[in-house]
Amino acid sequence: MATAAQALLHTHRRRALDDLTEALADSAHRRGDELLAVLAEEEPSAVCRAVDRWAHDERPARRVAAVAYGLRAAPHVRTEDGRELLRYAALALLARPADCTLHGGALALLVRDPRTRSRHLPQALARFGEGDPQVPASALATALASHPEPVLEAFQARLRRPGPDVGEVLRTLADVTTPALARRVATLVREVVELRPETADHVAAYVERRLEQGLASRAVLLPLVGGLLDGGPPEVRVALTTVLAAPGGAESGPLRHELLGLLLGRERDPAVLVALLCAAADGARHSGEQHTRELVRRAGLLLVRTPDGATRFDQALVELGRRVPGFAPLVARWLTREPEAWAAVVGPSTRRMIENLAGVVRVPA
Incomplete structure (x- = not known):
């Protein structure tokens, strides 16, 4: 029911946007919060108006909403009117000493605004340095x-x-x-x-x-x-x-x-080369067979230079054959088509295990 109501509200949102933002803020429902987040991106002007109202509201919950949705809307604001509304909202919040927990978000809004950036950047940087979660890195990046x-x-x-x-x-x-x-x-x-x-x-x-x-x-x-x-x-x-x-x-x-x-x-580090092998197997479906084959073979040739590396390669190949759908049949096909090319890389016991995992009759030794 909540999802259907959310879709309906979103479809008809342009009929009375200011009333809609107030109704959503009143709802105190997760779906309402989600729709407000969407409106912050798609209708930032309406959300900026709401933020300005909420920043001057005597209800603490409304002022919290002003910071939350002001920060959401700010990256999408393209008009001076919108920036002005956010600017006044942020200044109103800063003027309330009791709302000190909201000051980080207000400073972030002011740093995004070229008109107020220089004045408020030092405070915002100090808050950011203290780990204030309401001063996002994205706000500072604008400066x-x-x-x-x-x-x-x-x-x-x-x-x-x-x-x-x-x-x-x-x-x-x-x-x-x-x-x-x-x-x-x-x-x-x-x-x-x-x-x-x-x-x-x-x-x-x-x-x-x-x-x-x-x-x-x-x-x-x-x-x-x-x-x-x-x-x-x-x-x-x-x-x-x-x-x-x-x-x-x-x-x-x-x-x-x-x-x-x-x-x-x-x-040459075996751990890194095994990571290469795993990434090649995991991405095989999207990378294509030729690219995957080349990476697997290159990783194998580098690993089998040492006994430890050869053991790791065999173990990883079998484990990936079990874990990654379609990988064992892929390797089995390579071994069947080019037995000489793989002879120095894949040992006989590993070949048999790949054969079993792939469900083929025989992989040439």
């Missing part, structure tokens, strides 16, 4: 072009400190594409992952996001990823390998292939 030094310093300090928001900060920084700023961000990213290797997955996600921006990110990613592949901690190289061997979108293909070539030319 990077005009105030690069203090904003980058704030991001650097936040990333150096353990906390749950590293991923959010790096996702935001991945969208910084101005060449000069992007290079400085890349330096910051390398510094944080070398200082805190446990951020490897977040840094890999940053690389993934930048890869999908295409060759425009090559000047930044080539030295960053190349440097990390050459001397970064093993867990960082594992995380990067998983990203580089993933299928990705069409825009990322050429750069992903180039960086993968760097990896294959340098990497």
Whole structure:
């Protein structure tokens, strides 16, 4: 019933938007919150009007809503009228000392506004540095072009400190594409992952996001990823390998292939090469058979140079054959078509296990 009502409200929302936003705020229902979030994107002017009303409302819950939906609407506001409403709402909230828990969000709104940014940026940076969740990284990122030094310093300090928001900060920084700023961000990213290797997955996600921006990110990613592949901690190289061997979108293909070539030319750590094998198997359905075969064979040739590596390769191949649908038949087909090419890579017992998993009669030994 709630879903049907949500769809109905969304369909007819233009009939009385101000009444609708008030009714949704009154509902205190999860679906109402979801629809308000949609309206913040699709009808930001109406939500800005609501935020202005709520910021001046004597009911605390309304002022909380003003911050929450002001922050949601702000990235989608394109008119001076909308920015003005958010500006006045934020200033009204700051004028209430008792609402100190809302001041971080109000400052974030003011930092997004070019007219009030310079005055309120120091306070916003201080709040961000203290870990205030209402000052999102995306709000500060809007000030990077005009105030690069203090904003980058704030991001650097936040990333150096353990906390749950590293991923959010790096996702935001991945969208910084101005060449000069992007290079400085890349330096910051390398510094944080070398200082805190446990951020490897977040840094890999940053690389993934930048890869999908295409060759425009090559000047930044080539030295960053190349440097990390050459001397970064093993867990960082594992995380990067998983990203580089993933299928990705069409825009990322050429750069992903180039960086993968760097990896294959340098990497000898069995843990990283097994990660390459796993990523190839997991992405086989989308990467295509030829690409998958090449990655699996290259990983195998590098791993079998040592007894430990050969054992790991066999174990991983069988485990992936069990876990990844369609992978065992794929490998069995390669072994059948090119037995000589795979003879030095896949041992007899592993071949038999692949045969059993694939359900084929025989894989040539």
